[in-house]
Amino acid sequence: MNLREAWRLSRTPYIELVFRSAVMTRGTMGGFGFGSPARRVKSITRGALVGKVIITAFIALGAVFAFYQFAINRTAAGLVTGVTLSLAISLGYTVLYSLQVLPSFSGAGPYALLSTLPLNRRDLSLMALLSVLRTFDSMIVAAIVVQVVVVAYLTASPLATAVMALASVANSTFGVTVSLVLAGLFQRNITSGGRGKRATLARFLFLISWGLAAASFGFVFSLIQYVFPALASAISGSLSTTSIPIFFSVLHPFSAGLALASIVFPTLASVSPALGLATTLSFVAMGGYLLLAYFAGRKALSITERVSQQQAATIVRQRATEFLLRLRRPIPAYVIKDARIASKNPQTAFVFALPVFETVIIVFSLGQTAVLGSTAIVGATSLGCFFTLISASVLLNTEGSGLDYTFSLPLNARLIILAKSVISTAAYLPVPVVIGVLLAFDQSSELWLVFVPIIQILAVSAASSAELAFFIRSYRKKGGRQTSRGVQTRGLNLLSAGDLARLLGALIVAGGLALGPLGVFAVTSFVTQSGSLAVGLQALVALAELAAVQLYLRRM
Amino acid sequence: MVGSPLTEMKSDVDAKVPVVEAKDVHKNFGTVQALAGLSLKVMPGEIYGLLGPNGAGKSTMIKIITGLSEQTSGEVRVLGLDPRESPVEVKSKIGYVPETTMLYESLSPRDFFEFVVSVRKLDKKTANDRVSKLSTAFGLEEYYDSPIATLSMGTKQKVTIIASLIHEPPLLVLDEPMNGLDAKSSRIFKDVISLQSQQPGRAVVFSTHIMEVAEHLCTRIGIIYKGSIIAEGSMDELRAGVTMSGGRQATLEEVFLHLTHEEEEVAETARALREAFSAPTV
Numbered sequence: 001m002n003l004r005e006a007w008r009l010s011r012t013p014y015i016e017l018v019f020r021s022a023v024m025t026r027g028t029m030g031g032f033g034f035g036s037p038a039r040r041v042k043s044i045t046r047g048a049l050v051g052k053v054i055i056t057a058f059i060a061l062g063a064v065f066a067f068y069q070f071a072i073n074r075t076a077a078g079l080v081t082g083v084t085l086s087l088a089i090s091l092g093y094t095v096l097y098s099l100q101v102l103p104s105f106s107g108a109g110p111y112a113l114l115s116t117l118p119l120n121r122r123d124l125s126l127m128a129l130l131s132v133l134r135t136f137d138s139m140i141v142a143a144i145v146v147q148v149v150v151v152a153y154l155t156a157s158p159l160a161t162a163v164m165a166l167a168s169v170a171n172s173t174f175g176v177t178v179s180l181v182l183a184g185l186f187q188r189n190i191t192s193g194g195r196g197k198r199a200t201l202a203r204f205l206f207l208i209s210w211g212l213a214a215a216s217f218g219f220v221f222s223l224i225q226y227v228f229p230a231l232a233s234a235i236s237g238s239l240s241t242t243s244i245p246i247f248f249s250v251l252h253p254f255s256a257g258l259a260l261a262s263i264v265f266p267t268l269a270s271v272s273p274a275l276g277l278a279t280t281l282s283f284v285a286m287g288g289y290l291l292l293a294y295f296a297g298r299k300a301l302s303i304t305e306r307v308s309q310q311q312a313a314t315i316v317r318q319r320a321t322e323f324l325l326r327l328r329r330p331i332p333a334y335v336i337k338d339a340r341i342a343s344k345n346p347q348t349a350f351v352f353a354l355p356v357f358e359t360v361i362i363v364f365s366l367g368q369t370a371v372l373g374s375t376a377i378v379g380a381t382s383l384g385c386f387f388t389l390i391s392a393s394v395l396l397n398t399e400g401s402g403l404d405y406t407f408s409l410p411l412n413a414r415l416i417i418l419a420k421s422v423i424s425t426a427a428y429l430p431v432p433v434v435i436g437v438l439l440a441f442d443q444s445s446e447l448w449l450v451f452v453p454i455i456q457i458l459a460v461s462a463a464s465s466a467e468l469a470f471f472i473r474s475y476r477k478k479g480g481r482q483t484s485r486g487v488q489t490r491g492l493n494l495l496s497a498g499d500l501a502r503l504l505g506a507l508i509v510a511g512g513l514a515l516g517p518l519g520v521f522a523v524t525s526f527v528t529q530s531g532s533l534a535v536g537l538q539a540l541v542a543l544a545e546l547a548a549v550q551l552y553l554r555r556m
Numbered sequence: 557m558v559g560s561p562l563t564e565m566k567s568d569v570d571a572k573v574p575v576v577e578a579k580d581v582h583k584n585f586g587t588v589q590a591l592a593g594l595s596l597k598v599m600p601g602e603i604y605g606l607l608g609p610n611g612a613g614k615s616t617m618i619k620i621i622t623g624l625s626e627q628t629s630g631e632v633r634v635l636g637l638d639p640r641e642s643p644v645e646v647k648s649k650i651g652y653v654p655e656t657t658m659l660y661e662s663l664s665p666r667d668f669f670e671f672v673v674s675v676r677k678l679d680k681k682t683a684n685d686r687v688s689k690l691s692t693a694f695g696l697e698e699y700y701d702s703p704i705a706t707l708s709m710g711t712k713q714k715v716t717i718i719a720s721l722i723h724e725p726p727l728l729v730l731d732e733p734m735n736g737l738d739a740k741s742s743r744i745f746k747d748v749i750s751l752q753s754q755q756p757g758r759a760v761v762f763s764t765h766i767m768e769v770a771e772h773l774c775t776r777i778g779i780i781y782k783g784s785i786i787a788e789g790s791m792d793e794l795r796a797g798v799t800m801s802g803g804r805q806a807t808l809e810e811v812f813l814h815l816t817h818e819e820e821e822v823a824e825t826a827r828a829l830r831e832a833f834s835a836p837t838v
């Protein structure tokens with residue numbers, strides 16, 4: 001089979017991949033709207049296309065804007081940052097996007113039928129690989145084209161453009177491979193069960209490392225903000241330590257940036273001995289990464305080969321000697337169930353990474369401010385609220401393929417919403433703790449300010465309930481007719497344009513609810529200069545919000 | 557209208573209240589008409605079998621009974637309740653085995669049962685007792701702590717069957733429950749169904765394609781064809797309408813094919829198939 005034909009045929013498993021991933025997050029009955037089955041499949045694939053276009057646009061714009069500093073100033077440091085940031089953005093978003101599409105990949109479902117056809121192994125795995133590439137095609141093309149064109153335009157150097165092209169291709173290869181490896185890791189996490197100490201410990205370690213990985217991705221952006229000044233001073237020769245440029249010269253996107261900059265600015269290597277060594281090293285590293293990209297590509301090929309030929313992982317089973325169940329009240333039971341599933345699903349495991357993420361963010365943002373006054377605390381608290389709310393809607397995906405089963409249980413919408421908002425509120429709790437510790441260590445600060453993030457617990461709880469109510473609802477009146485009070489739950493699929501629109505609405509309402517009390521505090525303390533009055537009013541508003549949301553949930 | 561607490565409490569043991577009653581139920585999916593005026597009534601003590609060709613509307617009707625889906629028009633009552641108006645009450649009185657075994661894939665059967673039992677607010681001792689007896693009966697020991705994703709289809713089916721039985725529901729609604737069960741488990745399962753129907757005030761509604769099961773297990777059989785019931789009754793009543801050559805008693809399969817007008821179709825298809833297989837291969 002030639003490549004053209006394989007590409008054409010790979011459309012079928014690709015559509016299956018998209019469809020199955022959508023079903024995994026939204027069940028077979030819920031959320032696809034009405035109409036004939038053929039129309040629904042169409043609406044899912046159209047939704048996937050819209051999602052792809054949005055992410056592609058995001059990557060393309062991000063890859064261009066990364067260069068704005070260089071476009072204005074034309075400094076070597078600007079070019080290093082531009083190339084690095086551009087590559088990091090395309091890599092990061094490609095991986096994040098893949099978590100939406102690939103859950104069904106490792107289950108091998110999309111290839112089950114294909115593998116029964118009289119195709120030889122090579123053709124089969126080629127088609128599998130191409131169907132995976134189809135999920136990324138527009139992103140990869142957009143990233144490579146944008147990066148190459150921008151560098152060619154801004155530097156007018158053929159050599160630099162060639163280096164950019166190589167780095168860009170390698171970067172995309174890493175993106176695909178990392179996505180596949182992650183999908184495989186989570187699949188293994190799902191299929192390795194058990195409540196033994198070792199299994200639990202392994203799962204815990206897995207979650208922590210996932211948390212750190214997610215946090216470090218989020219930090220690529222702020223990292224560059226911190227590293228940029230250091231880089232700039234290294235490049236201008238005023239930096240005394242030699243380790244910083246040397247360390248970064250061997251790190252993936254930086255190495256490409258440094259190598260490229262030293263081509264455009266040939267004098268760069270002679271600024272200081274350290275920088276000379278760093279630029280040399282960056283070329284060596286680039287060579288190494290190209291080689292690594294080659295192996296990464298082969299790894300991707302072997303993963304798809306394994307999956308398409310249905311070689312499942314080995315499973316270890318233990319005979320149960322007792323069948324004892326631990327009974328809980330419905331809400332705690334729902335919380336536990338959600339937490340168990342969330343820890344194994346790549347789309348939801350982020351919730352567990354959140355406490356780590358929040359701690360780092362707050363320590364960084366408050367660590368820079370000289371005085372821990374009310375402005376700084378309000379800022380740090382709203383950051384914490386923001387990340388919590390982003391994660392709340394992610395909890396919708398914990399139903400997964402069990403969504404249809406959730407419908408069949410005697411549950412009302414309120415219980416499901418409360419259970420999920422318990423989890424997202426718990427994910428916010430590190431915020432007041434970290435702020436409290438920082439305040440306690442800072443002699444000049446006023447300790448009472450810790451009440452601000454503590455009161456926000458109420459607001460976050462109200463806001464996440466309201467956010468979830470956008471997705472989980474029970475209809476009572478519809479066109480004047482009394483209809484079902486049954487629950488309508490749906491997972492959140494970022495590939496679906498409808499879900500994206502609803503998510504936006506949910507985030508606006510939830511953001512308003514979360515920031516309302518903070519705003520009241522800020523305005524009151526600014527106008528009256530009275531801390532106790534401001535905190536009191538903040539608490540009142542937060543309580544009112546919580547009561548209003550609870551009342552709404554009761555009546556829905 | 558809210559009924560008095562007394563009548564509500566009695567409703568699931570009252571022998572005169574139908575466990576399921578459906579009148580002229582229609583269901584449209586866009587232009588597809590899945591149910592076209594279906595009516596049925598199931599009384600306590602009955603095992604009601606729904607038979608019908610693929611796409612006849614069995615699963616659609618079952619989802620409406622269980623409150624998972626809403627009819628386009630018509631009335632449905634389950635133990636005197638409207639599943640549209642009191643879905644939570646109806647769901648708490650039903651044990652349901654869905655057609656596809658789509659479960660929370662990353663949970664183990666133990667996690668799954670814990671969740672179901674807790675949500676249904678069951679008593680700890682009775683729940684544990686029942687789960688351990690049912691799990692032993694169905695031989696679930698080896699799989700009790702493995703993620704559901706790694707179980708075979710039949711084992712997954714056993715897990716949903718056990719989950720549907722834990723709360724001793726007055727009504728069992730099963731969509732092709734024998735799917736994937738091995739011989740031993742089907743035997744056990746048939747016993748479970750019989751036992752369920754012998755408890756006062758209880759009933760079973762299930763769909764199946766296995767004629768032999770329907771013939772021996774059901775007290776009454778409804779044959780669905782293109783979205784409505786075209787024949788209903790006990791095995792003997794259904795047989796009465798069909799005369800076989802030589803005075804032989806018709807089997808359920810023969811009754812079924814006769815009623816769904818598939819007799820000639822089957823004969824014709826068989827002829828065509830024979831021709832296809834005997835044709836010289838090129």
Ligand SMILES: Nc1ncnc2c1ncn2[C@@H]1O[C@H](COP(=O)(O)OP(=O)(O)OP(=O)(O)O)[C@@H](O)[C@H]1O
Nearest residue numbers: 036037585588590609610611612613614615616617
């Ligand atoms: N969610 C749905 N959307 C659109 N059409 C549907 C949906 N569910 C069922 N249908 C259609 O309704 C009709 C009845 O389907 P149903 O699943 O009730 O059949 P069934 O009797 O259970 O068949 P089987 O024996 O194959 O399980 C079919 O034509 C089917 O295509």
Ligand SMILES: [Mg+2]
Nearest residue numbers: 614615616655
């Ligand atoms: Mg069916």
